[in-house]
Amino acid sequence: MQSPTNFLKHKGWHQTAIIAIIGGIYVFASWILSFDNLAGFTAIPRAFAWLGVNFKPTSSSMEFLPKIWQKLIQTVLLAISSTVVASAISIFIALLGSKVTGINGTVQTIVRGIASFFRNIPLVAWSMILLFSFKQSDFTGFLALLLLSIGYLIRAFMEIIEDEASETMLALKATGASYFQVIFQAVLPQILPSILSWILYTIENNVRDATLVGILTGTGIGFIFDVYFKSFRYDAAGMTVLAIIIVVIALETISNQIRRVIL
Amino acid sequence: MINADEQIIQQPNPPKSPEIKLHENSLSRTMIVVVFASLVVITGYTLMHLDAAGIQLNTAFKELATNLQQMFLQPSAGTDGFMPLLQALAGSVLLSILTTIIGAVFGFFFAVLASKNLTNAYLGAGIRVVMAVVRAIPTIIWALIFSIICGLGTTAAVLGLSFHSVAYLTKAYSESIEGIDKSTIESLKVTGAKFWVVVFQAIWPTIIASFVSWTFIRLEINFANAIAVGAAAGAGGIGYQLFVASGMSFDFHETGLIVYLVIFVTFVLEFIAVKIRQMYLNR
Amino acid sequence: MLEVKNLQKSYEKDKPALTDISFNIKPGTFVAIIGPSGAGKTTILRSLNQLIKDDDGQIILDGKDIRTANKEQLRKFRRQIGMVFQNYNLVERLTVIENVLHGRLGYKSTLAGVFGKYTQEEKEEAMSLLKKVGLENFALKRCSELSGGQKQRVGIARSLIQHPKVILCDEPIASLDPASAQNVMELLKRLTDEYNLICIANLHQINMAKKYADQIIGIRKGHLVFDEDADLLSEDILRTLYDQDITKELE
Numbered sequence: 001m002q003s004p005t006n007f008l009k010h011k012g013w014h015q016t017a018i019i020a021i022i023g024g025i026y027v028f029a030s031w032i033l034s035f036d037n038l039a040g041f042t043a044i045p046r047a048f049a050w051l052g053v054n055f056k057p058t059s060s061s062m063e064f065l066p067k068i069w070q071k072l073i074q075t076v077l078l079a080i081s082s083t084v085v086a087s088a089i090s091i092f093i094a095l096l097g098s099k100v101t102g103i104n105g106t107v108q109t110i111v112r113g114i115a116s117f118f119r120n121i122p123l124v125a126w127s128m129i130l131l132f133s134f135k136q137s138d139f140t141g142f143l144a145l146l147l148l149s150i151g152y153l154i155r156a157f158m159e160i161i162e163d164e165a166s167e168t169m170l171a172l173k174a175t176g177a178s179y180f181q182v183i184f185q186a187v188l189p190q191i192l193p194s195i196l197s198w199i200l201y202t203i204e205n206n207v208r209d210a211t212l213v214g215i216l217t218g219t220g221i222g223f224i225f226d227v228y229f230k231s232f233r234y235d236a237a238g239m240t241v242l243a244i245i246i247v248v249i250a251l252e253t254i255s256n257q258i259r260r261v262i263l
Numbered sequence: 264m265i266n267a268d269e270q271i272i273q274q275p276n277p278p279k280s281p282e283i284k285l286h287e288n289s290l291s292r293t294m295i296v297v298v299f300a301s302l303v304v305i306t307g308y309t310l311m312h313l314d315a316a317g318i319q320l321n322t323a324f325k326e327l328a329t330n331l332q333q334m335f336l337q338p339s340a341g342t343d344g345f346m347p348l349l350q351a352l353a354g355s356v357l358l359s360i361l362t363t364i365i366g367a368v369f370g371f372f373f374a375v376l377a378s379k380n381l382t383n384a385y386l387g388a389g390i391r392v393v394m395a396v397v398r399a400i401p402t403i404i405w406a407l408i409f410s411i412i413c414g415l416g417t418t419a420a421v422l423g424l425s426f427h428s429v430a431y432l433t434k435a436y437s438e439s440i441e442g443i444d445k446s447t448i449e450s451l452k453v454t455g456a457k458f459w460v461v462v463f464q465a466i467w468p469t470i471i472a473s474f475v476s477w478t479f480i481r482l483e484i485n486f487a488n489a490i491a492v493g494a495a496a497g498a499g500g501i502g503y504q505l506f507v508a509s510g511m512s513f514d515f516h517e518t519g520l521i522v523y524l525v526i527f528v529t530f531v532l533e534f535i536a537v538k539i540r541q542m543y544l545n546r
Numbered sequence: 547m548l549e550v551k552n553l554q555k556s557y558e559k560d561k562p563a564l565t566d567i568s569f570n571i572k573p574g575t576f577v578a579i580i581g582p583s584g585a586g587k588t589t590i591l592r593s594l595n596q597l598i599k600d601d602d603g604q605i606i607l608d609g610k611d612i613r614t615a616n617k618e619q620l621r622k623f624r625r626q627i628g629m630v631f632q633n634y635n636l637v638e639r640l641t642v643i644e645n646v647l648h649g650r651l652g653y654k655s656t657l658a659g660v661f662g663k664y665t666q667e668e669k670e671e672a673m674s675l676l677k678k679v680g681l682e683n684f685a686l687k688r689c690s691e692l693s694g695g696q697k698q699r700v701g702i703a704r705s706l707i708q709h710p711k712v713i714l715c716d717e718p719i720a721s722l723d724p725a726s727a728q729n730v731m732e733l734l735k736r737l738t739d740e741y742n743l744i745c746i747a748n749l750h751q752i753n754m755a756k757k758y759a760d761q762i763i764g765i766r767k768g769h770l771v772f773d774e775d776a777d778l779l780s781e782d783i784l785r786t787l788y789d790q791d792i793t794k795e796l797e
């Protein structure tokens with residue numbers, strides 16, 4: 001056992017060391033990446049000044065609005081449908097793979113492996129590979145978002161099942177109920193709100209990720225932003241960003257309201 | 264014998280009629296049904312109108328299978344060589360660490376100022392709105408915007424990733440801070456301690472475990488974003504190599520190797536995160 | 547009649563959790579299993595309905611050995627054995643009456659159970675059981691809105707609707723305040739007499755065991771050290787059971 005003064009001294013020393021290590025890593029990383037901190041941080045006000053001048057939508061940029069709006073809606077629809085299809089697949093796999101409802105240890109390990117594999121393949125890789133086979137189409141964007149979401153949702157759903165349903169699962173098993181009765185009468189009713197909450201979160205996320213997928217695969221809102229941006233139509237690009245902000249915040253607000261009611 | 268005081272809340276008598284109801288229509292049940300139904304309808308509509316650019320689906324899937332097989336079963340370093348790829352990978356890792364540190368420092372600072380239980384309501388609300396807007400703009404767009412001022416490259420990538428990190432972590436940390444028990448804060452406030460003293464003596468030790476978890480979650484996100492920015496904004500690193508291999512030289516063997524490298528790094532990051540989290544939780 | 551003969555179980559090799567446990571219980575008996583933490587009480591209870599697969603021995607309920615039952619027979623055994631949990635294990639989001647009706651699932655075809663189709667008689671019985679446990683006004687409330695004592699009574703109603711011969715209670719009152727605990731114990735005792743049940747409860751409160759149980763089984767390090775009428779539980783035995791002098795707690 002340490003004395004209190006010793007403990008405090010030790011703790012203080014410990015904290016200093018951690019701060020020093022993190023500071024060291026920062027300096028080292030800046031040096032290797034040749035990131036000039038001063039130039040970097042002074043660029044921020046300049047960037048905003050530039051944004052203020054160039055990204056300001058003018059009356060003539062209004063003509064882009066219908067096009068932007070159409071692409072944005074399309075993107076949101078893609079985000080929703082990829083999430084929904086992904087959750088249908090994921091809930092099924094999660095039931096097979098969770099510790100509580102799963103079949104056996106081997107299947108559980110395999111499912112976990114597959115989920116983290118899918119989750120960690122970069123979205124860029126999915127987009128490019130799919131682009132090669134499925135060309136520049138909405139279907140490519142849909143598949144890329146679908147595959148990434150599946151990785152996230154399997155893990156999330158398995159954790160939800162294990163956290164929320166293990167006790168009731170046991171209770172119903174003890175009454176002599178069969179596997180499917182337990183799943184439908186205890187597990188699913190219990191986890192439905194958390195599942196829905198995760199679906200909403202994934203939709204928000206997919207709208208943001210769809211921008212990246214769009215830039216890479218030439219679809220949806222990302223594509224249109226990229227086109228305006230690269231052809232120096234900054235007012236239209238600014239309008240696109242504004243539209244994205246509005247839609248993402250609206251989705252977030254709606255999701256929060258829904259969560260408040262169901263949880 | 265069953266104590267009566269638990270029944271103070273008088274409910275309407277359940278129906279004694281032939282039909283016994285099992286539940287009432289509550290708002291929450293209805294909401295769940297409505298939301299699920301609308302999601303399914305939207306999905307059905309979208310899938311039916313999905314533009315597949317007239318491609319033959321089964322040839323496309325066959326082609327995909329070949330490519331995936333090349334990627335995952337025959338990975339190779341391709342024309343770039345293994346060492347340059349490792350260097351690029353290290354660059355992306357450092358980029359994500361750097362921006363996570365920036366995000367954590369500024370994020371904590373803003374989180375303290377934005378938390379409802381600490382500061383005045385207007386300042387807090389202002390910060391929260393600004394952060395919500397910053398978060399709504401995808402990282403890749405931030406990076407593209409900064410690339411106009413700083414040119415394509417590291418600086419734009421660092422700034423782009425940092426902006427989103429700060430906004431994300433501000434929200435995450437301030438939710439942790441708002442979860443702190445009021446009495447913890449008050450007990451120090453009544454001693455006359457200054458604001459930042461309270462923050463570092465009471466708030467910081469209380470949230471450190473969740474601070475660490477959120478920071479590592481963000482580190483993983485930033486690594487993914489570093490790759491994305493490298494690919495879509497030409498900011499270098501393994502993301503750029505990935506983009507070139509998969510989208511320009513169509514070398515799927517090299518793509519496969521890069522994907523394996525990335526997966527390896529994310530596993531290592533996840534492993535470190537779990538270890539450090541354990542260290543803080545066991546203290 | 548429940549007969550347990552030479553029950554053995556070890557989770558890890560050469561570290562027996564249960565050694566040679568044998569006891570008999572007649573219908574209409576309220577049995578308390580007592581013993582220090584880690585003694586093996588939960589293991590015994592869960593072996594009785596085979597939520598835990600034990601290694602060796604016999605568990606005979608009315609002449610049939612539950613241990614040799616196949617999957618379908620085990621389901622039939624389990625529906626004769628109700629179980630009450632320390633943490634209630636209800637589906638919190640569903641209503642009280644829906645949770646009670648879950649006790650009927652073992653009697654239904656898979657399809658009817660999956661869609662939650664219950665007959666009128668089942669619903670009526672659920673209502674009358676709720677009345678019995680004093681919750682008739684709560685039938686349509688969500689379980690998450692109930693107090694601990696109320697939840698435990700829902701759990702008891704759920705096990706009663708199974709028409710059980712045996713009810714197993716793993717620390718049924720460990721999460722309850724003293725008043726609710728008394729309540730639940732009295733209810734269990736009364737139901738045992740009324741339905742001529744075998745009710746087996748793991749308890750940490752020795753005074754509760756002495757007050758309500760007809761028969762007490764003492765377990766220490768996986769061995770059965772006491773199995774007698776409740777009146778015969780002496781301080782000496784408690785001392786060997788718990789390795790220390792805890793009799794003061796009884797006063």
Ligand SMILES: Nc1ncnc2c1ncn2[C@@H]1O[C@H](COP(=O)(O)OP(=O)(O)OP(=O)(O)O)[C@@H](O)[C@H]1O
Pocket residue numbers: 557558563581582583584585586587588589590
């Ligand atoms: N799943 C398991 N895996 C390995 N060992 C276990 C497992 N469950 C219980 N044990 C061990 O078996 C022994 C008996 O455990 P059991 O849970 O039956 O005790 P208990 O009497 O119910 O204790 P308590 O009063 O604390 O609930 C303990 O030594 C415990 O460590």
Ligand SMILES: [Mg+2]
Pocket residue numbers: 587588589
């Ligand atoms: Mg126990």
